[in-house]
Amino acid sequence: MENIMVKGRLLGMGNFAHVHLAYCRPFGGQFAVKSVNSSLSSSLLMEETILRRLRCSPDVVYCFGGYSTQEANGDSAYNLVLEYAAGGSLGRLMFSRTSGSPESEVQWYTRMIVRGLHAVHREGFVHCDLKLSNMLLFPTEDGRWRVKIADFGLSKRFGREEFCRPLTFRGTANYMSPESIVYSENEAPLDIWCLGCMVIEMFTGKPTWRIARTRMT
Structure with a gap:
């Protein structure tokens, strides 16, 4: 696969991974390739x-699968080939509006997120980092956007920790449930809490919680 995927522009980056738009040489088509240094590849392999x-x-x-590459700087990287979301993230769409979204639109997106989350839980996993920026948009024939759940880098099995990085806090601060913060409990109820936060944000166009910034002395 490394010989047929050609990376293009940078789509986004996180603490560990970079995501590039990529093209398939012999067949055409656009893909998203998520890459990390091989020394940090365990989370991407889990994903x-x-x-x-x-x-x-x-x-x-x-x-679509994964493959290893040798980078120009001599490092090796592991790459995950994913379907490309032409619409970007649901977060970018929602927060571009000043007054939130109508109920019918919120229902449309929420229905797909709930179905996806049901599939995740049915397979015995907890996502642990549900948020609007991890909901990706794909065009439909009727001109609307279809939403799909992405970014499983922090996910885990029910009751087990081997699918998570060994962090005390897991997830994004203003989406974390009280029990995940106080007791480090990261089970299915955490995902439901995050779902509620997303619904509020879609209705209002604003973050559910505002995290105060404090200066350490």
Whole structure:
């Protein structure tokens, strides 16, 4: 696969991974390639394992597989090939509006997120980092956007920790549930809490919680 995928522009980046738009040489088509240094590839390999289990769900981003490459600086990288979301993230769409979204539109997106989340939980996983920026948009024939759940880098099995990075806090601060903060409990109820936060944000166009910035002395 490394010989047929050509990386293009940068789509986004996180603490560990970079995501590039990519093209398939012999067949054409656009893909998103998520890459990390091989020394940090364990989370990406976990993500690939989870997405393979969820391939039958139309509400979860599709994974075509992974491959290793040798980078120009001499480092090796692991790459995950995902379907490309032409519409970007649901977060970008929602927060571009000043007065929130109508109920019918919120219902449209929420229905797909709930179906995707049901598939994740049915397979025995907790996403642990549901947020609007991890909901990706794909065009439909009727001109609307279809949403799919993405970014399973922090996901885990129910009751088990081997699918997570060993962090005390797991997720995004203003989406974390009280029990995940106080007791480090990261189970299915955390995802439901995050879902509620997303619904509020779609209605209002504003973050559910505002995290105060404090200066350490």
